[in-house]
Amino acid sequence: MFFRLSNFRNLLYGFILLFSFNPVQAAFPDKPIKVIIGFSAGGPLDSHLRLLTENLQSILGQPIIVDYKSGAGGVLGAQFVAQSPPDGYTILLANTGTMVINPAIYAKSSYDTLKDFQPIARTAQQPLAFIVNKDLPVNSLKEFITYAKANPSKLNYGSSGNGGISHLVPEMLKTETSILMTHIPFKGSAPAFTDLIAGHVQFMAESLPQAANYAKQGRLKVLAITSAKRNPALPNIPTVIETGVANIEVVGFYGILGPKGMPPEVLNKLSQAFKETLESPEIQKKMVDQGADPAYLNADQFTKFLSAEMPRWAKAVKDAGAKLD
Numbered sequence: 001m002f003f004r005l006s007n008f009r010n011l012l013y014g015f016i017l018l019f020s021f022n023p024v025q026a027a028f029p030d031k032p033i034k035v036i037i038g039f040s041a042g043g044p045l046d047s048h049l050r051l052l053t054e055n056l057q058s059i060l061g062q063p064i065i066v067d068y069k070s071g072a073g074g075v076l077g078a079q080f081v082a083q084s085p086p087d088g089y090t091i092l093l094a095n096t097g098t099m100v101i102n103p104a105i106y107a108k109s110s111y112d113t114l115k116d117f118q119p120i121a122r123t124a125q126q127p128l129a130f131i132v133n134k135d136l137p138v139n140s141l142k143e144f145i146t147y148a149k150a151n152p153s154k155l156n157y158g159s160s161g162n163g164g165i166s167h168l169v170p171e172m173l174k175t176e177t178s179i180l181m182t183h184i185p186f187k188g189s190a191p192a193f194t195d196l197i198a199g200h201v202q203f204m205a206e207s208l209p210q211a212a213n214y215a216k217q218g219r220l221k222v223l224a225i226t227s228a229k230r231n232p233a234l235p236n237i238p239t240v241i242e243t244g245v246a247n248i249e250v251v252g253f254y255g256i257l258g259p260k261g262m263p264p265e266v267l268n269k270l271s272q273a274f275k276e277t278l279e280s281p282e283i284q285k286k287m288v289d290q291g292a293d294p295a296y297l298n299a300d301q302f303t304k305f306l307s308a309e310m311p312r313w314a315k316a317v318k319d320a321g322a323k324l325d
Contacts, residue, residue, distance in 0.1 A: 032063040038077025040070045040188030044207035055277040070187040073161030074098035082116040086259040088266035096252040097164025104314040105163040117257040121274035122297035124254040127227035129211035141223040141243045148179040155181045158192035158201035169205040171320040176246040208291035226250040233291030
């Protein structure tokens with residue numbers, strides 16, 4: 001009897017030790033979630049996230065904190081997230097440039113999108129708008145090309161930073177039309193818009209939602225958009241292809257990425273939260289009215305999408321002759 005009691009006592013101690021060293025893990029999320037944006041406040045990514053934040057917080061039950069780490073065309077923000085713990089509490093809102101152009105345009109890229117990140121959700125697609133300072137004496141893309149050829153190297157174009165879509169697309173336009181413009185990179189779209197409106201740069205190719213907002217305020221002129229068909233946000237503005245000036249069709253996209261190695265249950269929880277948010281009729285209407293498409297993809301779909309986009313953009317970079325050290 002003594003032997004049996006002794007074994008039982010040892011077994012009981014074992015269970016106590018087991019549970020003391022393996023506490024029940026709190027359900028995700030149990031603290032605020034930080035979303036990193038690799039550009040300055042006030043730009044298109046910032047506006048996009050703020051549109052989604054209230055719904056996301058309601059679904060996840062935790063605050064969403066926005067942290068701006070601007071520089072190098074979104075590279076600094078991407079690096080920060082890639083090196084963060086893969087626990088779902090630090091994620092990246094990225095654009096086309098950060099996800100698929102930077103790895104192709106930089107000779108020595110500091111990250112590989114599909115190896116260093118876990119795609120979580122695609123949250124939007126939107127064309128770019130070709131925009132100019134309101135005082136520039138042109139009212140169409142054809143007139144702009146004529147003006148640029150009459151004033152070689154006298155025009156500057158702004159971008160949100162080296163390597164992004166707002167850098168690459170003007171280079172594509174330069175290649176197709178043989179115009180000369182000087183690139184002025186900024187730390188995000190917000191300061192680039194400020195200098196365009198002030199006349200320090202004359203041209204930009206930027207995300208349609210923010211460009212449309214400034215155009216409706218009369219602060220800049222939109223010459224064309226880069227999608228295959230006209231956009232409801234600016235129905236009177238032709239596509240680039242419609243103008244006959246260049247054969248450029250480009251649609252950018254936004255998405256959420258996390259560090260590689262995220263637990264499946266955390267990944268699914270975050271992806272589902274963005275799905276529910278983007279299914280909101282109110283959110284969808286606001287996005288469409290601004291010129292964006294709430295084009296949600298889940299983690300697996302987004303991974304496949306990025307796998308297909310990367311070689312396509314690598315070819316565009318090569319064809320445009322755009323390369324950075």
